[in-house]
Amino acid sequence: MAFMAAGAAPSSSSAASALMPTRPETSPLQFFHAHAARRALFRSPSRTRRSQLVCSLDATKQAVQEQSPTVKGAAAGRTDCFGVFCTTYDLREEEETKSWKKVVNVALSGAAGMISNHLLFKLASGEVFGPDQPIALRLLGSERSFQALEGVAMELEDSLYPLLREVSIGIDPYEVFEDVEWALLIGAKPRGPGMERADLLNINGQIFAQQGKALNAVASRNVKVLVVGNPCNTNALICLKNAPDLPPKNFHALTRLDENRAKCQLALKAGVFYDMISNMTIWGNHSTTQVPDFLNARIDGKPARQVIRDDKWLMEEFTKTVQKRGGVLIQKWGRSSAASTAVSIGDAIRSLITPTPEGDWFSSAVYTNGNPYGIAEDIVFSMPGRSKGDGDYELVTDVVIDGFLWDRIKKSEAELLAEKRCVMPECMQDDELCEITEDTMLPGEK
Numbered sequence: 001m002a003f004m005a006a007g008a009a010p011s012s013s014s015a016a017s018a019l020m021p022t023r024p025e026t027s028p029l030q031f032f033h034a035h036a037a038r039r040a041l042f043r044s045p046s047r048t049r050r051s052q053l054v055c056s057l058d059a060t061k062q063a064v065q066e067q068s069p070t071v072k073g074a075a076a077g078r079t080d081c082f083g084v085f086c087t088t089y090d091l092r093e094e095e096e097t098k099s100w101k102k103v104v105n106v107a108l109s110g111a112a113g114m115i116s117n118h119l120l121f122k123l124a125s126g127e128v129f130g131p132d133q134p135i136a137l138r139l140l141g142s143e144r145s146f147q148a149l150e151g152v153a154m155e156l157e158d159s160l161y162p163l164l165r166e167v168s169i170g171i172d173p174y175e176v177f178e179d180v181e182w183a184l185l186i187g188a189k190p191r192g193p194g195m196e197r198a199d200l201l202n203i204n205g206q207i208f209a210q211q212g213k214a215l216n217a218v219a220s221r222n223v224k225v226l227v228v229g230n231p232c233n234t235n236a237l238i239c240l241k242n243a244p245d246l247p248p249k250n251f252h253a254l255t256r257l258d259e260n261r262a263k264c265q266l267a268l269k270a271g272v273f274y275d276m277i278s279n280m281t282i283w284g285n286h287s288t289t290q291v292p293d294f295l296n297a298r299i300d301g302k303p304a305r306q307v308i309r310d311d312k313w314l315m316e317e318f319t320k321t322v323q324k325r326g327g328v329l330i331q332k333w334g335r336s337s338a339a340s341t342a343v344s345i346g347d348a349i350r351s352l353i354t355p356t357p358e359g360d361w362f363s364s365a366v367y368t369n370g371n372p373y374g375i376a377e378d379i380v381f382s383m384p385g386r387s388k389g390d391g392d393y394e395l396v397t398d399v400v401i402d403g404f405l406w407d408r409i410k411k412s413e414a415e416l417l418a419e420k421r422c423v424m425p426e427c428m429q430d431d432e433l434c435e436i437t438e439d440t441m442l443p444g445e446k
């Protein structure tokens, strides 16, 4: 991201600063990239009828050198835009016969990373938003990853996706997030050797505060935000706190991968295919305190406990296996889960844009204010929800919570409150200190 690359490394001062970032100073070079690209993108008179430009470093340099607001003909060997995205074509005839939807604007941060490398191709193919939904992809990277972003754009180009109408790349969230309807915040700093969890919270807190401010300033007023970068619950809380003009309800942190993992384990134990598992809730933090809920889960419509009939396994092994699945995968493969995370991001989006099947629900970590379970307010906590398919959701009220479940929910709640104390001391009482005593490794964290 621009402010990181500009040498504004996160300070080691109190994590409280995470809540009060200022708009980054953009270096002339960064300003040049972003604005030259937008000029090329927006001055074209046939914008809606063009497969859009990819902002490339060389292309934008040349565009500025030439001081030319317009793009020249493709046949004449244009150099002021990126490869195939320079080609102008007229859709008028096709549009008369097809009723395509309005293009959906989707931003991804960490677009040159491993998860995005899987996700982008699902999004561009129509697998997530549907086969009749044209899409514009806005890719946000850091200055270090800018060249890699160009490589990503080249791969998108070579994939010839008919639904992919615009691709733009940038390092300034205020540019990249303009008018976006979905913001998938994947990019985050991984924990380095010897880094304390509190340091990780601090560094990522600053990134997500910055991105929250940018969304607040320039995104669609009904933007849906899905935070994936870890620690995702607290990052989502920071992000929504920095976007006071956007509905807090629109912010999610991804726990869908955990839900999918839990479904897989129940299916394995019950000896059924995983499409038989429904009503699977993950409660709490996307960490090893998460609570996969076997009490309310169903297998072929029956309570999971009635089918599995092994409470010891459910209470001990099942819970631990799901909580530690990410870590075990890293041990086996030497890298964190990227493909299955990308699949689960697609699942999470589809759960909001298609009606939830009758009687079922899905898990997402959302803002707790007004929750019906008695979970502490003002944190982002994974809970069960249902959607009518309009991008919104309601929390489920027909769940049973027993003592076992409640004890574990409270443990995860305590962990999230501790994380909040570290990043937002001004939201806490005077005697509440930033103390993270237990180091719960995050699934997917190295």
Ligand SMILES: NC(=O)c1ccc[n+]([C@@H]2O[C@H](COP(=O)([O-])OP(=O)(O)OC[C@H]3O[C@@H](n4cnc5c(N)ncnc54)[C@H](O)[C@@H]3O)[C@@H](O)[C@H]2O)c1
Binding pocket: 001, 004, 109, 110, 111, 112, 113, 114, 115, 116, 140, 141, 142, 144, 145, 186, 187, 188, 189, 190, 207, 227, 228, 229, 230, 231, 232, 253, 254, 255, 256, 257, 258, 286, 336, 337, 338, 341, 443, 444, 445
């Ligand atoms: N919630 C979940 O279920 C879940 C699952 C797996 C991984 N994760 C998390 O997702 C994140 C990304 O994972 P990955 O495997 O794609 O990592 P990765 O290291 O392959 O990619 C991250 C990318 O983000 C970029 N980046 C860093 N800071 C940025 C910023 N401020 N703005 C824009 N881009 C930035 C980096 O340059 C890099 O290209 C990690 O934090 C990981 O822990 C979450």
